Amino acid sequence: MSGPRTGYGRWAGSNPAVQQIGERDVRPFGRTGVQVSPLTLGVMNFNLANEAEGVRVIHRALDAGITVIDTADVYSRGESEQVVAKALTGGKRADVFLATKVHGHMSDNPNHRGNSRRWITRAIEDSLRRLGTDHVDLYQIHRPDPHTDIDETLGALTDLVRQGKIRYFGTSTFSGAELVEAQWAAEKRGRERPASEQPPYSILARGIEREVLPVAQRYDLAVLPWSPLAGGWLSGNFGQSHRAATSRFPARYDASLPANAPKAVAVAALEELAKDAGLSLIQLALGFVLAHPAVTSAIIGPRTLEQLEGQLDTVELSGDVLDRIDEIVPPGVTLNKADAGYEPPSIAEAALRRR
Numbered sequence: 001m002s003g004p005r006t007g008y009g010r011w012a013g014s015n016p017a018v019q020q021i022g023e024r025d026v027r028p029f030g031r032t033g034v035q036v037s038p039l040t041l042g043v044m045n046f047n048l049a050n051e052a053e054g055v056r057v058i059h060r061a062l063d064a065g066i067t068v069i070d071t072a073d074v075y076s077r078g079e080s081e082q083v084v085a086k087a088l089t090g091g092k093r094a095d096v097f098l099a100t101k102v103h104g105h106m107s108d109n110p111n112h113r114g115n116s117r118r119w120i121t122r123a124i125e126d127s128l129r130r131l132g133t134d135h136v137d138l139y140q141i142h143r144p145d146p147h148t149d150i151d152e153t154l155g156a157l158t159d160l161v162r163q164g165k166i167r168y169f170g171t172s173t174f175s176g177a178e179l180v181e182a183q184w185a186a187e188k189r190g191r192e193r194p195a196s197e198q199p200p201y202s203i204l205a206r207g208i209e210r211e212v213l214p215v216a217q218r219y220d221l222a223v224l225p226w227s228p229l230a231g232g233w234l235s236g237n238f239g240q241s242h243r244a245a246t247s248r249f250p251a252r253y254d255a256s257l258p259a260n261a262p263k264a265v266a267v268a269a270l271e272e273l274a275k276d277a278g279l280s281l282i283q284l285a286l287g288f289v290l291a292h293p294a295v296t297s298a299i300i301g302p303r304t305l306e307q308l309e310g311q312l313d314t315v316e317l318s319g320d321v322l323d324r325i326d327e328i329v330p331p332g333v334t335l336n337k338a339d340a341g342y343e344p345p346s347i348a349e350a351a352l353r354r355r
Contacts (some may be wrong), residue, residue, distance in 0.1 A: 002141075005048055008171050020153075026067070027296050029097075030222035031169060036097050038290055038314065040068035040224055042301035046083040047076035047149075050303075057308050058087035064312050068097045070224065070299055072142055073123055074104030080128050085132035093133055099224075100127050101172060103142035115145035117156035139166040140198055143342055144178050154182065154191040161192050170222070171198030173341040174210030183219050194221065197301070200341040201225035202271060203288050203325055204233060204263050207334035222296040225289050229300070230339065231310075233267055234285035235262040251338040253312075262335040269328045277321050282310055288325055289318040 026035040041061040046054030058069065071080045081100060086133055088096060102123040105113045113119065124139065139160065140323040141153060171182065171194050177196060186193035197216050199208045205227070216223045229235050232253055238255075250257065255264050274284040289298045302308040346352050
């Protein structure tokens with residue numbers, strides 16, 4: 001079996017001289033003309049209680065060559081954005097492609113959520129204040145909202161672009177059909193069009209290969225996959241580091257549940273494959289996601305400096321390694337549907353399926 005290939009195209013042996021992300025080529029952000037790093041720093045795990053560590057992680061990521069920081073208003077109810085603001089003082093903001101999101105519940109008020117013009121125009125002001133900036137580079141709709149006309153959302157976002165409060169906007173965890181609808185609505189109504197999609201994607205969750213990634217390529221959308229390590233299943237240290245996540249999200253993390261049994265089997269096989277290829281499981285997982293031609297930048301979400309250091313080294317996988325991954329988890333297959341990131345109300349709510 002051929003060894004893994006590094007970012008400079010060399011074939012590596014059992015101890016590959018992998019390259020840190022800052023030493024690799026940047027990638028185009030769709031058709032915007034913007035160039036970004038192949039890794040994005042996701043800061044969902046940071047809040048004011050761990051602010052100092054969050055700032056250290058952000059500074060180290062920037063020093064390592066990561067140019068994109070991804071947060072959301074709903075992460076710790078705005079505290080993640082505040083940590084980012086703290087880290088980007090002293091002139092650091094200028095060279096960062098800063099992304100945040102809107103959609104999730106920010107209070108018990110039913111209008112403090114969703115994709116309406118009323119909420120989006122308020123939420124962006126709140127995010128800008130917390131982030132300590134006059135604009136964000138990418139404003140993302142965190143989830144679809146079947147109760148809101150897509151043109152309502154696109155109209156609000158277009159106005160924000162023209163006001164200079166956001167440079168681009170995108171979506172997250174949209175289906176292929178929803179991505180197409182947004183593109184068509186933008187063209188029909190003369191709106192700015194979404195520039196990106198942020199879907200869940202990992203070796204264990206490959207469902208987006210069927211429609212989402214081909215649609216993204218068709219419309220030149222940048223793709224920023226979240227959870228490339230499958231929520232820690234592909235971190236090489238799942239049992240120790242995700243006890244808390246198991247209690248909060250058992251459907252995804254409880255290894256004793258039948259729905260997660262195929263994931264455990266796949267992880268064991270992937271660990272053997274990584275060992276044979278002279279890689280860590282993290283390198284295998286990130287290399288897989290970055291190998292897809294639709295992918296722009298994979299989002300990593302370390303909690304600590306130690307975790308960050310373990311995720312900065314990336315490799316380009318050889319064809320036979322990718323083929324062996326396909327044998328373990330077939331293309332287009334998500335082993336546990338809970339890892340798909342979003343279930344539409346038409347499926348989740350029984351009342352919508354009953355007469």
